[in-house]
Amino acid sequence: MPELPEVEALAAFLRERAVGHTVQRLEVASFSALKTYDPAPSAAAGLAVTSAGRHGKFLDVGLGPDLHLVIHLARAGWLHYRESFKSPTPLKPGSGPIAIRVRLDDESGFDLTEAGTQKSLAAYLVRDPAAEVPGVSRLGPDALAVSLDEFTSRIRGRNGQIKGVLVDQEVLAGIGNAYSDEILHAAKLSPFALTGKLTDEQVSALYDAMREIETDAVQRSIGMKAAELKGEKRAGMRVHARTGLPCPVCGDTVREVSFADKSLQYCATCQTGGKPLADRRLSKLVR
Structure with a gap:
């Protein structure tokens, strides 16, 4: 399971590669992975990636002025960054280990994948992570910030x-x-x-x-x-x-x-x- 250091590194990687680019499409192949329905995934299209950070082991990708894609990779989840996707064809539901794909305006982007049969990866498209993501709202102080x-x-x-x-x-x-x-x-x-x-x-x-x-x-x-x-x-x-x-x-x-x-x-x-x-x-x- 990715923990604080890996999630911090993934956030830093996205700040370097993705921030400043615009989301072309947010595609959902595993509907059980996306835990929210309002706003719809289509709301991310056309929004700039404005930030990448974390809440404990949750990765938080800022989109536009007020949306956040918050991701918990769970035990077998991971983020795979693609310099270029081979096909522009949208993902089909249930297409292998890919749960969610974020395509950016320069043809790069990233996949959220999960191996195994126990699907625990969770993503939330929300306006206020602290209020709308249950796992974030219950977090104690960060291990690297606590006195x-x-x-x-x-x-x-x-x-x-x-x-x-x-x-x-x-x-x-x-x-x-x-x-x-x-x-x-x-x-x-x-x-x-x-x-x-x-x-x-x-x-x-x-x-x-x-x-x-x-x-x-x-x-x-x-x-x-x-x-x-x-x-x-x-x-x-x-x-x-x-x-x-x-x-x-x-x-x-x-x-x-x-x-x-x-x-x-x-x-x-x-x-x-x-x-x-x-x-x-x-x-x-x-x-």
Whole structure:
């Protein structure tokens, strides 16, 4: 799933390539992907792309004076920028992995695609993202904008295991499964440490790790082509998706805890005092 650094990089890429151009057509091939019906997709035609930014993990493309195409790429969605489309023929509904296509006046543009059978990509054509996009309206403060005091208050204000609290978008916006693994590894915290039991020093270390990991990922991602971002994300990981490989800090084997539809990775030596966490499906968690 694209997280804060990748969405920030996609926004920067669109600011460089698309802002200043005019939308020729907004084509919808997957009607389940577009969550709004008023204004209609045809309202985007003839409008200039005026901005590209984000709200947490939501990409926000400004169109004309008051419209926004807000996109949540979900787990398997992505943005593919095209220098030139091969055919001017409009997309047909259900035509492969392409959900939405935005054609620009210079024959370039971008496709929003989604792999797999579970379709979760969501797009909204709205005038006020904060009021009209439910996921945006519920977002907590951005992970790269929150102060230490507010971070501490929000972490301690939500009881639970720190892994789950970090990825709760109502607590902090922008952090997902991958970077939360990296942040917890850098902070030397167990994914299942309870927020109510964290010391001031641990919360401060968590904040510093969050800032370091997210800022570094953004700096590495900005300026890259959209097609290169996934590879850059994987290459920068220390524990996430590295099960069975050595921890780059201590050399211990990176371990995994699996759930029904996702997993987390961690280093027992760095994060849990050398104690492996039991797989939740099989036995009680070891903290």
